[in-house]
Amino acid sequence: MTEEELQGIRTVEVRGLRKVYPGVVALDGADVTIPGGSILGLLGKNGAGKSTLIKVLAGVVPADAGEILVDGEAITLHSPHDAAAQGFAFVHQELADVPNLTVAENVGLGLGYPKHFGTLVKRRALRTWAEKVLDRLEADIDPGASLTSLSVAQRRLVTIARGLAANARLFILDEPTASLTDDEIAHLHKVLRSLRADGVAIVYVSHRLDEIFSVTDRVTVMRDGNTVYSAATAEIDKATLINEITGSAIAPESRRRHVLPDGAGELLRVEGMTAPGTVDDASFTLREGELLGIAGLVGAGRTELMRLIFGADTAASGTVVLRGEELKINSPRDAMAAGLALLPEDRKEQGAVLDFSVRKNITLTTMPRFRVARGVPIPNERRERASTREYVERLKIKVANPEHPMRFLSGGNQQKAVLAKWLGSDADVFIFDEPTHGIDVEGKEEIYDLMTELAARGKGVIFISSEFTELVGACNRVLVMRDGRVVSQLEGSAITDAALVGLCYSH
């Protein structure tokens, strides 16, 4: 590997890109121009199509239609390897490096290490070479250090260094500042500006508007798989941008928002919940019969806070008070016994036992209810089946036979079955983490109805969602989380899409 030469400035263009997943149009004719020597901010709500666009450029998923042009010439990307060959480098939100290798080994990964006799890696040469690349980023990182000893910010820099070493001419950074401190963000921005000065094209994906204004030259906004707005950053203001992100014409809410009954007492109080790195002194209360929304961006700590309350993770400090009584929760089992229920965010990883039948999944949380006789821990399968049938009918779970494994169900129906598992429990507080994720419109309505019904019965319902419109439509109160804290709340008619976007995106 020799010192790279500066290649000609390149412009990458995306024209009419379309990608349809079964049931979802992820990209619907997106047009983006990324000139060399500039930083483009790419914005959009969750589900707007940013990630799909990035995946197409990375060669991870093929586009159904449209073209990608480099300096006016159409290229095809069949694999991540093709993308690398075009000089496209990616800094993903999640770290995508090899933690058990050293910094130098990561920087040179896939580029061919310098070798003795063509086989043994020249460790010292690799090290000095990596040092040179890292110096260009002004990164104070020891090339011999193992990646696990580095901070998240340092690891992102190592990824950038790898792109640099590979002569990348287009860098795409997806939420690169998530979990970085202000100083680290400032350093990253400095690095990006110096890359820009070298003629590199940079796409900067972020939800943080302040950063967009401070570091980008142009912005492109995506909505519903389309690029709907493009402008020079200097010529626009925050309000315009928020408007473009949400879409100026928000559909009128068809649903009637849940109304809290008068004189509802306090049901749950969470105080000073803290876990290092994710949740920072979060407090809130939940009243009886309340449908409380939690808004926030990815990484705001919503899921993490709920997992702490439910005992799925261990909190460093904080108390949970239910009906005036402080709970001692060390495990989900304790939480359930106290009257909490949590529908986890990721149904495949955390919600369902996919090889279990639908029946066994639904009855898993309430097994003791189906005992053949009191005190005999042997389930009566006939009664299990009857109960399962009830839920299948009530939630309209589409399954030929509840004895079939969960695996056979579609995503939305799996989600409903996992929901059923929790509805059967006698909990006082139901926490639903992204319950409508990946569910079609009709299914979503059913889930809203269910949550409203629970609240109407005096239960407390916590509803986490990344889709602001559904929080607006369903909740009587919404908390906004940012950086692990509950930073503000909206009540009643003050809950609007624009207000939520404003609160979530300001930094």
Add this chain to the structure above:
Amino acid sequence: MSDDVPSPALVLDKQLPDTGDGPGGAPLAAGAAGRRSGSLTELASRYGLVGAFLLTLIVFSVARPSTFPTGRNAESILTSAAPPLILALGLTVVLVMQDFDLSIGAMIGLGSGAATDFMVTNGVSWFFAVLGVLAIAIAAGLVNGYMVAFLGGSSFIITLAMGTVLTGVEFAMTSQNTIYSGFSTSFQDIASKDFLGLSHQIWIAAIVAVIIWLLLDRSEIGRYMYAIGGNTEAARLSGVRVRVLRMTGFVIVAVSAAIVGLLLTSQSGSYAPNIGTSYLLPAFAAVFLGAAVFRPGEFNVAGTIVGVIFLGVIQTGLTMLDLATYMINLVQGGILVTAVLVSRLGQRRAG
């Protein structure tokens, strides 16, 4: 990547025959149709091993009509299959929860050694010696389980190391001396006497089989154990006591290994150091064979029983054919591989 990508589930959604056709939800065709069209292959995957089992029975019966298909031979096969079966049944419990236990061979040796030390060296009555051995097994299982389930050690490594420790304890107790005498008749009777024409060992194995079957297939705890094996995190978030149950699994398998150690010592009326090692891998082979039958892909009690007896039949049959040792090895390995592959093949096509 951020979160605006349709989840894989959604993609899967439509790959299966569509389910959402109209109100009321027309019955899902996916599973049923898949099953029907693959019924032959599914049959092969479910009962392929049983078929292979029957086939070997026929082959051996035809080859050795006067000695193989006799009641006496059947009883002898079952008797010698009893200890491996007890071990394999215990192993099934931990494997259901996706844990390994490689210390069971050593636990057999320790069970035998401790029993010898108690009875022969210290003159303890057989009843209390048995209780002592079972107590040691419970302790060993608790240690394994605590280190794996509570401290998060890899079950593979922890139990491998624990096996060495257990053998060390065994040798410390017996000084590695082989012992041929000094066992009471009543202790030797445990394994060598018959009841209703069948060896006690068969009855004990049958009782263990019923208990483990009740546990895994009928009880709440078994449901939880399978849930842990299917998705540990989902089970934990559903309030299942994951760590306690995994630890329980290690106790169960250690106790079953100790029972095997006791039976082997009782049957031979002697002690030889480290006799359990040769039982370790066949137990795994039997349980994995069993996972290829009845409920393909899932460890299950019925499958384990078939697996153990199948292995026993092959062993006995091949020996009766007077084959050279190398042939026995070749044929035995070949039958095993074929049996598992046939059912896997069916499974892949069916699923």
